[in-house]
Amino acid sequence: MSANCPAAVVVLAAGEGTRMKSAMPKVLHEICGRSLVGHVLVAARELAPQRLVAVVGHESERVSAHLAAIDPEVRTAYQAQQNGTGHAVRMGLEELGGVVEGTVVVVCGDTPLLTGATLARLAGTHSADGNAVTVLTAEVPDATGYGRIVRDGASGAVTAIVEHKDATDSQRAIREINSGVFAFDGQLLSEALGKVRTDNSQGEEYLTDVLGILREAGHRVGACVAGDHREIAGINNRVQLADARRVLNDRLLTEAMLAGVTVVDPSSTWIDATVTVERDAVVHPGTQLQGGTHLGEGCEVGPNTRLKDTTVGAGARVDNTVADGAEVGERASVGPFAYLRPGTRLGVKAKAGTYVEMKNATIGEGTKVPHLSYVGDATIGEYSNIGAASVFVNYDGEAKHHTTVGSHCKTGSDNMFVAPVTIGDGAYTAAGSVITKDVPAGSLAVARGQQRNIEGWVARKRPGSAAAKAAEAASRAPETPAGES
DSSP, X not given: OOTTSOSEEEEEEOOOOGGGOSSSOGGGOEXXXXXXXXXXXXXXXXXXXXXXXXXXXXXXXXXXXXXXXXXTTOEEEEOSSXXXXXXXXXXXXXXXXXXXXXXXXXXXXXXXXXXXXXXXXXXXXHHHHTOSEEEEEEEOSOOTTSOEEEEOXXXXXEEEXXXXXXXXXXXXXXXXXXXXXXXXXXXXXXHHHTTOOOOSTTOOOOTTHHHHHHHHTTOOEEEEEOSSGGGGOOOOSHHHHHXXXXXXXXXXXXXXXXXXXXXXXXXXXXXXXXXXXXXXXXXXXXXXXXXXXXXXXXXXXXXXXXXXXXXXXXXXXXXXXXXXXXXXXXXXXXXXXXXXXXXXXXXXXXXXXXXXXXXXXXXXXXXXXXXXXXXXXXXXXXXXXXOTTOEEEOBOSSOXXXXXXXXXXXXXXXXXXXXXXXXXXXXXXXXXXXXXXXXOXXXXXXXXXXXXXXXXXXHHHSTTSHHXXXXXXXXXXXXXXXXXX
């Protein structure tokens, strides 16, 4: 195992986050497809730690359940009362059996912009310099609210971290801040935590006091400065949440564009961290790519499209569409104004056209559902055509039923397919039909009443109306002989 792989990572996720003004624990708020703590766990896992523990407190059951869902191997430690960061780390170490031999990295659960690369650099600096503790720092334009890094004027060594509320005016002028992320020698950390006092303005155990304790004991205290101060930004309110979402979104789009993806307007395009996109895909303005969505090579998506957990095949076109849990085959066409619900699968070169809604439907290669139709709980074969304004009537009020349409079928406009029903290969159905019985292969199904014209009905039933006057005028007009115009 690499020397930079820590023995343990402790994630602090116990706080309530009152400034979020939310019924949801702060660390569960989401940006770009993951919770705040979810982003932190992904970064921590890049270090390949031997053990990973998250300290929970506020709504511990809810947070613990979320952690188990996104990372089943993470351990949780319970902090019954939020008595400070030092106390939280003690709870984490106790969950791991007390003293941890090797490097212990401590991260905050509300720093979603933190990267695994920065954590690796912190761990590497800590190991290379032989520090007892190494703090990740950053220089920020506005340090209000953050703990200040106090250095020795001669050597530049870190002498203390002073919380904003406890800082003097001269200390508050310092722009280098504590990120709340540290790498410790595990044994020295355990010893120092036992000496942390609570004689501060909050009456809490500050983890930052460990630095002074170790320094006074003659141990080396170092720092690693983050390359981008935005990485260490903690989220405390909805404004900061939105700011972090914008930064992370820009980062993800930049990575995609550098990998060969065309993003026409990054300012109006949103992408989750879990989305994958192949080269030469084109993403038009107003598009949102969410969850496990994948865009194949050379496909074109948008504008004004939202795809969640949807796969778009190579060369496909998806325009002004909402899709959730769908599969769009290679060179298929969707939209504009289509809605693909979970379980929809479009084959190669298939089409779901304008104002088409599909759910739990498998559409074969080359088959077209061009416009104004609902296809639910259905299987349609290859190279069939579904007429406009067709409805697959799948629900009887209690249960869903399935419709099967074969290959090379032509169904008329304004058809109702009352499931369960099967249309055989090569069959036709007439416009306006309500199909309630199976149609054999190669047959034409006609299921509509005979047309009957009742002459003079308007004059008798609507005398004096505009329609009656128009009909009377038409009856007086001379007929045009056949063949003349």
